Amino acid sequence: MTDALLQVEGLNVSFTTYGRTRQVLRDVSFSVAAGERVALIGETGSGKSVTAKAIIGTLPNAATITGGAIRLEGREVLHMPPGEREALKGTAFSLIMQDPLSSFNPVFLIGTHLDDVMRFADRRRGVRASRAERRDRIAAVLRRVQLADPERVMNSYPSELSGGMRQRVLIGLALLHQPKLLIADEPGTALDVTTQDEIMNLINQLVREEGMALLMITHNLGVVRKVADRVVVMHHGDIVETGDCHRILGAPAQDYTRALIDAVPPLYGPRVTTQALTEGAPIVEAGALTKTFGRRRSEFTAVREVSLTLRKGEIFGLAGESGSGKTTVARMMMGLLSPTTGQVTFHETPAKGRPLAQIVYQNPGTSLNPKRTVAQSLSVPLKALGKKGAVRQVRMQELMALVRLPVSYLGKYPHELSGGQKQRVAIARALAAEPKILILDEPTAALDVSVQKTVIDLLLQLREELGLTYFMISHDLSLMRNFCSRIAVMLRGEIVEEGATPDVFAAPEHPYTRALIAAIPVISDDEERMKPAVTDEERARTLVATTV
Amino acid sequence: MSDAKMLLDASDREMSAAYMMWYRYSRKPAAVIGTLIVLSAIAMAVFAPWIAPHPKDVGTVVNFRARHHAPELAHLFGTDQVGRDILSRALFGMRVSLLLVLGVLGISVPVGTVLGLVAGYFGGWVERVITGLTNVMLAMPPLVLALAVSNLLEPTLTNAMLAITLQWWTWHARLIYAVSKSVAAEDYIEAARLSGAGPLHILFREILPNCVSVISVKTTLDAAFVILLGATLSFLGFGVKPPTPDLGSMVAAGRQFMPDYWGEVLCPGAAVLYVTLGFNLLGDGLRDMFDVES
Structure with a gap:
């Protein structure tokens, strides 16, 4: 393995917080050959980002590298003098950052930003270039990332560009000095699926044309299939398995990898679960x-x-992408927002003092008051229903049992719970009010894929037990395929398609629905083949352009 | 959120919030020193009658034979122009300063907090009226307003308190307003409202706990300012009436005999410095300690 571009050997990293030390990486070893595309996958806390940060040299202060080596082109970087290591940035490797908005300073023009980066890099390498020369080089790079009008982009502020365009500029930024290795940390995660799909295509194309190697850090297995030749699976700081992408996704050797793959909601094929259409009133x-x-x-x-x-x-x-109006519709239907015109009719009146609907929010981190214990959060709706003393205590215990959490968690604060546990508490709180309808606002978007599955299974069981009606808002079509009995697709404030879920997926009528389904990252070639066909013309007509 | 941040969070999950706060606090020597200073200042004020070497000198004692004593064992900082022990009077002066803090903050913190909470949560005209009033009050220089009020009324401790309080609540109202407004936009506030919680519950049970750290830091730092302002008022002759010992008026009285009888200015001056320094260090320490949750 002497020809490896990047070689990580026996890397051990530990974090010290509040006087306690925990090991977060244990003997992590892998390599990336020149021109190879490797994906580092894992869930929250797996150590994938820590590994990337150790390579780049941006570990937080709390971290210590306790052993191992990182070699770039055969040179050990961990013991390099800081100046020498600094010089590797941008040339030996480059980073594509995750968040296209917070990566730019909002008060500078994109052109100024890129020029600064280029000037600093030139100075480091002793290159002298005039402003005009640099501008030409920048324009060339922006054209490489398929931004049709580089001049306009350079004269824009970050807020004037769409998320997709900003992500393209970030990729351009990483390309400024023709690095040999491109490190991408969850690129496009904050973007809509259709935009994310375009970004992945772009990265793929660039890597191929420039002959760069790619180290992609991601939690999304569908993305992995699209951009990686080889996969490194991480879990709790250990490498679980390494291997060819198709082999890992098709026939994983380890139970953990298998569980990870099984948790991804399938879009087509035998693993899909279909929810029966109910003809209720x-x-x-x-x-x-x-x-x-x-x-x-x-x-x-x-x-x-x-x-x-x-x-x-x-x-x-x-279903719909960000800005399609789906949340606004849900809020109007539940009487949380009054429509400008039109009307909402409720055919069922809730019992006195009982709300018709409750919401389960997207991010359990912000939907639970950090200063209140689980019991205190649950007591609010119970108090409103007039439940006191022992009755309230018993009901709280019932609710905890309902969401499969131990009763002892009643005394905990949200920060003591994991994301999935928090979301269970949020569900319990919604159920405490005894609603008829539960509005699920992207209830699993902030959760890891394996946790997502357990929450979805819980919601399905609860519906059986309590006879609830669900109204789900989401951009995740593969999740909706398995969870919803009926779906509607929204585009720019209008519903463009509506029907029983299997019908919509089997034969989507509207070009936007087709484009949306086609953009979903899937984990098997079979599914890829079963996706609906979209012409470029249809795509251009329905999707927001990210190139101009 | 980045994976690294998540890992840090995951390790936090295993510890109690109290432990994390204690850890941060105990690793800040300045904060610990601040606490010790504030506690000792409070002890000195509370036990002044017992620890002062000449507690009688606080009243209308005149002993011209002992006037302007140089510092000596019986009078560590000497005596003033009527022969009273400076140290004893300074100890009682700290009492006055701390009482002033208690009075001013005891009224303005709750008033400012409630107004801020209400303005931030309800919005609309309630918000406009409260923020408008706050802005008008903030436009007046505190010392000028305090001077005007104590000029109109008698110069007593209560009136000095009143004069400062009249302006002080605005800082808290504005600060809590900002916190309350941002907390009010959180999902958990809507969730509470949806599940049937009333406005009182939301204001005091949901939003207020999220303001506690900000309030305690601000209040601690404020204590130092109030002491300084009170001392300034007394120094200018608008504070506490003689013969009640006050640090500000003691400095004013001793000033005429500088530099010959330096102890007369130094002792009350040092007392002001000691207490304000203590509150400032403690305030900074609290800020670091509460950083855990933000």
Whole structure:
């Protein structure tokens, strides 16, 4: 393995916080050959980002490298003088950052930002270039990342570009000095699936054309299949297995990898679960809802003429990308927001003092008050229902049992719980109010894929036990395929497609639905083949352009 | 959130919040020293009658034979122009300063906090009225306002307190308003409202606990300012009436006899410095300690 571009050998890293030391990486070894694409995958806390940070040299102060070696082109970087190591940045390797918004200083023009980076790198390497020369080089790089009008991009502020365009600029930034290794930390995670798909295509193309090696850090197995030749699976600081991408995804050798793959909701094929369509009576009916925000000049119509019926006992899914108006529709249907025009009819009136609907929010980190214990959070709806003393205590214990959490957790604060546990508490709180409908606002988007599966299974069981109706809002179509009995797809404030879930996925009518489904990263070639076909013209017509 | 941050969080999960706070606090020598200073200052004020070498000198004692004694064992910082022990009077002066802090912050912190919470949560005209009033009050220089009030009324401890309080609540109102407004936008506030919680519950049970760290840091740092402001008022002759010993008026009285009888200025001056320094160090320490949750 002498020809490896990057070689990590027996890397051990530990973190010391509040006087206690924990080992977060144990004997991590892998290599990336020149021109090879390697994906480092793992869930939260697996140590994948720590590994990347150790390579780049940006570990937090709390971290200590306790052993091992990292070699770039055969040179050991860990014991290099800081100046020498600094000189590797941008030339030997380069980083594509995760968050396209926070990676730019909002008060500088994109052109200024890129020029600074180029100037600093030039100075480090003793290159002298005029401003005009640098500008030409920058324009060339922006063209490489398929930004059609580099001049306009350079004269824009970060806030004036879309998320997809910013991500392209970030990739361009990493390409400025033709690095041999590109390290990408969860690129496109914050973007919509369709944009993410384009970004992955771009990275793939660049890596191939420039002959760069790629180290991709991700939790998304679908992305892995798309951009990696070889996969390194990490779990709790250990490498679980390493191997060819198709072999790992198709026939994993380790139980952990298998569990990870099984937790990914399938889009097509025999593993898909279909929720039966229930022909219950309508609970909520929305007629021609329109919502306009802002006044006169800055007026913006978020939702246009949307009519929907929610039936008793069904799992209805409203799909759409960010800004499509799906959350606004859900809020109007539940009476949390009044429509500008149109009306909402409730066919079922809740018992006195009982709300019809409760919400389970996307991020359990922000939907639970950090200063209140689980018991205190649960007591709010119980108090509102007039439950006191022992009755309240018993009900709390029932609720904990319902969401499969130990009763002892009642005394814990949110920061003592994991993401999945927090989301269970949030579900318990929603159930405490005894609603008829549960609004699920991307309930698993902030969770790891294996945790996501357990939460979804819990929600399905709860629906059986309590006879609830679910209204789910999500951008994750593969999740909705398995969870919803009926779905509607929203595009720019309008519903473009609606129907029983299997029908919509088997034969999507609207080009946008097709483009959306086609962009979902899947983990098997079979699924890839079963995706609907989209023409470039259809794609251009329905998707937001990220190149101009 | 990055994976590294998650890992740090995961290790935090195994520890109690109290332990993490204690850990941060105990590793800040300045904070520990601040605590010791504040505690000792409080002890000195509370036990002044017992530890002062000449507790009688606090009243209207005149002993011209002992005037302007140089520092000696019986009078560590000497005596003033009517022969009273400077150290004893300074100890009682700290009592006045701390009482002033207690009075001013005891009223302005709760008032400012409630107004800030209400303005931040309810918004609309309530917000406009409260923030408007706050801004108008903030536009007036505190010392000028305090001077005006104590000029109109008698110069007593209560009136000095009143004069400072009149302006002080605005700082807390503005600070808590900002916190309350951002907390009010959190999902958990909407969730509480959805599950049937009333406004009182939301204000005091959901939002207020999230303001506690900010309030305690601000209050501690404020204590130092209030002591300085009170001393300034007394120095200018608008504070506590003689013969009640006050650090500010003691400095003012001793000033005429500088530099010959330096102890008369140095002792009360040092007392002001000691207490303000203590509160400032403690405030900084608290800020680091509470950083855990933010």
